Amino acid sequence: MGKIIIIGTGFSGSILARKIAEECGRKVKIVEKRPHIGGNAYDEYDENGILIQKYGPHFLNTNNYEVIKFLKKYSELFRYDVKLLSFIDGNYVRLPFNFRTMQQLVGDENSVELLKALRTEFAGRDRVPIFELLSSKNEKIQSYGELLFEKAYRTYTSKQWGIPPEEIDKSVLERVPMAMNFDERYLNKDFQYLPKNGFTKLFENLLDHENIEVKLNCDAFAHISFDEENAIVKYDGENVDLLVFTGAIDELFGLKFSRLPYRSLEIKYEYFNTEKVLPCEIISYPQADGYTRKTEYKQFTYEMGKCEKTVVATEYPLEYAPDDPKANIPYYPVLTEESQMIYQKYLDEVGKYKNIVLCGRLAEFKYYNMDICIEHALEKFEEIKERLG
Numbered sequence: 001m002g003k004i005i006i007i008g009t010g011f012s013g014s015i016l017a018r019k020i021a022e023e024c025g026r027k028v029k030i031v032e033k034r035p036h037i038g039g040n041a042y043d044e045y046d047e048n049g050i051l052i053q054k055y056g057p058h059f060l061n062t063n064n065y066e067v068i069k070f071l072k073k074y075s076e077l078f079r080y081d082v083k084l085l086s087f088i089d090g091n092y093v094r095l096p097f098n099f100r101t102m103q104q105l106v107g108d109e110n111s112v113e114l115l116k117a118l119r120t121e122f123a124g125r126d127r128v129p130i131f132e133l134l135s136s137k138n139e140k141i142q143s144y145g146e147l148l149f150e151k152a153y154r155t156y157t158s159k160q161w162g163i164p165p166e167e168i169d170k171s172v173l174e175r176v177p178m179a180m181n182f183d184e185r186y187l188n189k190d191f192q193y194l195p196k197n198g199f200t201k202l203f204e205n206l207l208d209h210e211n212i213e214v215k216l217n218c219d220a221f222a223h224i225s226f227d228e229e230n231a232i233v234k235y236d237g238e239n240v241d242l243l244v245f246t247g248a249i250d251e252l253f254g255l256k257f258s259r260l261p262y263r264s265l266e267i268k269y270e271y272f273n274t275e276k277v278l279p280c281e282i283i284s285y286p287q288a289d290g291y292t293r294k295t296e297y298k299q300f301t302y303e304m305g306k307c308e309k310t311v312v313a314t315e316y317p318l319e320y321a322p323d324d325p326k327a328n329i330p331y332y333p334v335l336t337e338e339s340q341m342i343y344q345k346y347l348d349e350v351g352k353y354k355n356i357v358l359c360g361r362l363a364e365f366k367y368y369n370m371d372i373c374i375e376h377a378l379e380k381f382e383e384i385k386e387r388l389g
């Protein structure tokens with residue numbers, strides 16, 4: 001039997017490694033260019049004992065219990081309904097923009113008719129994308145939609161994505177819908193959790209199997225070669241049964257069809273000699289100059305109250321630039337019509353090779369959340385199992 005190589009130790013790669021090792025009884029080598037496992041979900045304790053999610057705040061949320069059932073095999077989870085506020089015109093308002101936000105922005109008196117109109121137009125709906133407010137025939141709803149769009153969506157989106165909101169795929173803006181009630185949970189999914197001992201511990205358990213060999217600090221591109229004649233990819237010049245790739249697809253093919261656009265983040269930390277500084281664990285700043293969010297990690301771990309210091313992480317979105325240490329991680333694929341066309345060319349290229357499988361946010365160039373990555377990796381495993389016989 002030939003080798004099985006997996007590139008990337010994020011959720012996509014780690015889940016496939018575990019399933020192949022355990023259920024197919026095959027040896028798997030999983031290769032990671034960073035000095036740690038876990039991809040963007042990696043977390044670590046800082047010198048004050050506060051658990052920091054190094055690549056930005058992550059929460060598990062899903063309507064699919066199978067995802068939770070799978071994760072519970074590798075970590076105890078604790079229920080966590082994340083709450084957010086947005087700082088608009090000098091005041092903190094609730095995010096998701098809910099009926100309370102509306103009252104804060106237009107005043108209680110003006111809210112009475114608007115509330116009635118929203119309840120009628122969107123009866124039975126929990127969350128509604130901003131576009132539906134903007135295209136409403138009801139003048140009050142439409143002008144409230146415009147107010148929200150101008151005060152929050154336009155500025156936040158331009159900073160986050162580096163392009164005007166009109167150019168970004170609609171699905172991206174749909175991720176921040178308006179709540180048609182007073183629900184304060186940022187996400188309205190049935191199951192919302194965090195791993196009790198952090199994500200990294202979960203990944204350690206996931207990869208702890210006798211058939212799995214983990215290699216860190218190893219850029220796979222130095223080992224991968226393409227054998228066009230036999231339509232296979234090789235690793236270290238040898239044939240492999242399967243190469244699962246979870247990194248950036250354009251880089252796998254040496255940017256042959258130009259670079260795909262990604263956004264990166266510079267995260268700056270500020271330390272405080274006090275118990276707590278933010279009114280809520282995450283604050284979004286649509287109107288601030290250069291940054292989008294602040295996170296006080298201590299508020300969503302078990303560490304709250306255990307130490308007298310705290311830390312706040314501020315996110316500054318940047319264009320992905322592999323040679324700039326501040327922006328050399330491709331965090332978010334930028335979904336535009338043009339980028340989807342370029343991606344399709346890479347996908348066609350992959351189709352020429354019999355032994356590559358793509359999985360994950362970067363390889364599939366999709367704005368996947370962790371739950372979707374997990375669901376998707378579990379589905380991909382079923383295909384792989386058949387393939388491996």
Ligand SMILES: Cc1cc2nc3c(=O)[nH]c(=O)nc-3n(C[C@H](O)[C@H](O)[C@H](O)COP(=O)(O)OP(=O)(O)OC[C@H]3O[C@@H](n4cnc5c(N)ncnc54)[C@H](O)[C@@H]3O)c2cc1C
Pocket residue numbers: 007008009010011012013031032033034038039040041055056057058059060061218219220221246247248331332359360361362368369370371373
């Ligand atoms: C700031 C931020 C906040 C987020 N918050 C949430 C949230 O609250 N909830 C949620 O569900 N999702 C969230 N997500 C999304 C979540 O991070 C992703 O869905 C998930 O991490 C994707 O997993 P993955 O395995 O596909 O990719 P990744 O985690 O990116 O893993 C890919 C791995 O491949 C490695 N790699 C790439 N190229 C090579 C190479 N050439 N050689 C070796 N290794 C390589 C990378 O170093 C990386 O470790 C967030 C994402 C970001 C950026």
